[in-house]
Amino acid sequence: MSNKIIDVVAGALMRPDGSFMLGSRPEGKPYAGYWEFPGGKVEPGEGHFQALRREFAEEMGIEVTSATPWLTKIHHYEHASVYLRFFRIWRWMGEPQPHEGQAFAWQTPGQLTVAPMLPANGPILKSLELPDAYAITCAHEMGVEAQLAALAEKRWGLVQVREPQMSRDELADFVARAAAIVHGYDGRLVVNADPAWCADWPVDGVHLNGARLHGLRARPDFSWVGASLHNRDDLAKAGELGLDYALLGHVAATASHPGETPLGWDGFAACLAGEVPVPVYALGGLSLGDLDAARKQGAHGVALMRGAWR
Numbered sequence: 001m002s003n004k005i006i007d008v009v010a011g012a013l014m015r016p017d018g019s020f021m022l023g024s025r026p027e028g029k030p031y032a033g034y035w036e037f038p039g040g041k042v043e044p045g046e047g048h049f050q051a052l053r054r055e056f057a058e059e060m061g062i063e064v065t066s067a068t069p070w071l072t073k074i075h076h077y078e079h080a081s082v083y084l085r086f087f088r089i090w091r092w093m094g095e096p097q098p099h100e101g102q103a104f105a106w107q108t109p110g111q112l113t114v115a116p117m118l119p120a121n122g123p124i125l126k127s128l129e130l131p132d133a134y135a136i137t138c139a140h141e142m143g144v145e146a147q148l149a150a151l152a153e154k155r156w157g158l159v160q161v162r163e164p165q166m167s168r169d170e171l172a173d174f175v176a177r178a179a180a181i182v183h184g185y186d187g188r189l190v191v192n193a194d195p196a197w198c199a200d201w202p203v204d205g206v207h208l209n210g211a212r213l214h215g216l217r218a219r220p221d222f223s224w225v226g227a228s229l230h231n232r233d234d235l236a237k238a239g240e241l242g243l244d245y246a247l248l249g250h251v252a253a254t255a256s257h258p259g260e261t262p263l264g265w266d267g268f269a270a271c272l273a274g275e276v277p278v279p280v281y282a283l284g285g286l287s288l289g290d291l292d293a294a295r296k297q298g299a300h301g302v303a304l305m306r307g308a309w310r
Contacts, residue, residue: 004080009052010039010121011067011087012128013096015106020128021096022114023059024103030079035105036118037086048085056092059099066091068295071127072275075120084120088295127279130245131157132291132301134281135308137178140165142309144174150309151181160207160226162192162305175201188224195220205244213237229280232271239277247303248272250284251294255306257284265297272298 013021023038025031040055042048053064067089075082096104105114109129117125135156139147140163151159159182161175175191179202182189188204191197195206205224208216213227213234219241226245227238238246248271250262263271268282279300282290287307294302 005074006080006082007042008039008082008084009042009048009055009087010037010084011052011056011064011089012037012070012124013089013092018128019106019108022105022107022117024114025118026101030077031118034116034118035114036121037124039084049087052087052089056089059102060096060104061099062092062094062096064089064092069272069298070276070300071124071279072277073120073123074275077120082120086124126244127300130279130300133288133308134158134160134245134247134301134303136160136162136303136305138305138309139163139174141306147309148177148181151178154308155185156182156187156308158188158190160190160192161203162207164192168197171197172201175203179203190222190224190226195222198222207247208243210234213241216241219243228283229271232274235271235276235278235280239275243278245279245281245300247281247283248299249282249303251282251290252285254285265293268294268299269297 022035025034025036038056038059039052042051049067052067056062056064067087070088071086073084075084098104107113112125133156137147137159161178163171163174166174171193179189190205190207191203192207192209198206205222206220208227210228210230214237219225225243226247227243229235229238229246229248235246248268250257251265251268252262262284272280276298281301281303282294282299283303286302286304288302291302
């Protein structure tokens with residue numbers, strides 16, 4: 001294998017309904033016929049967004065007008081190692097046309113209809129199943145019955161049960177009731193607790209606090225695993241374990257962290273300035289109105305606790 005590292009940008013065209021576009025690799029290129037997120041090499045002296053705009057203009061004749069940074073991946077092929085910087089593209093001008101003899105296909109997250117997928121792009125598909133907003137329970141403040149009622153009313157697509165004051169038996173009962181509600185509208189439920197507790201619970205995954213994150217050598221055996229982060233070392237550990245997402249904060253002042261200095265958007269962006277191996281939600285004192293700001297700083301979306309239930 002070559003030691004050469006190629007700097008590449010790739011982009012997912014995103015529709016408001018969450019669907020995204022894939023393109024096939026044309027004849028004459030390595031992995032011809034495989035499907036991928038369109039993009040290409042960054043030219044010398046070229047910025048990453050500039051490269052993204054050029055590649056999409058050349059490949060499909062559209063003008064990218066709004067895109068946000070998202071994930072980075074390093075993939076080793078036989079001929080080279082590729083450093084991929086993924087963007088999500090929210091707005092563009094024109095209709096995609098196959099300028100290089102490729103095919104295009106709009107896809108729904110979790111329901112891929114084309115194959116085979118280029119190996120470097122495959123792991124990105126699961127990330128697109130994550131919603132823009134992530135809700136965290138607050139039964140310790142609202143009360144159990146009020147929290148369960150709010151779960152039924154708000155219908156968040158991804159919910160973390162975080163109730164550290166509950167005993168194991170109390171938590172098991174609450175999780176069972178919450179899961180029945182969330183799964184009833186096809187949402188996902190993860191639990192912030194010892195993974196060993198949750199093995200037989202009706203949950204989709206677990207969420208790791210900082211101590212559990214750094215105490216593990218391997219990813220817990222659940223479909224979805226996330227973690228709470230506070231710095232770049234935490235982010236690197238989440239990538240090492242192959243987690244599915246992370247929460248990074250706190251961005252703004254919160255009642256949960258009185259007297260602690262928040263990261264602010266500058267601090268949040270600094271944590272995501274290098275490699276971003278997993279989708280990251282911005283957390284702490286935020287609302288859905290902060291979604292665009294979070295995306296511009298490289299976040300996948302926003303995570304809400306008290307703000308999810310108001």
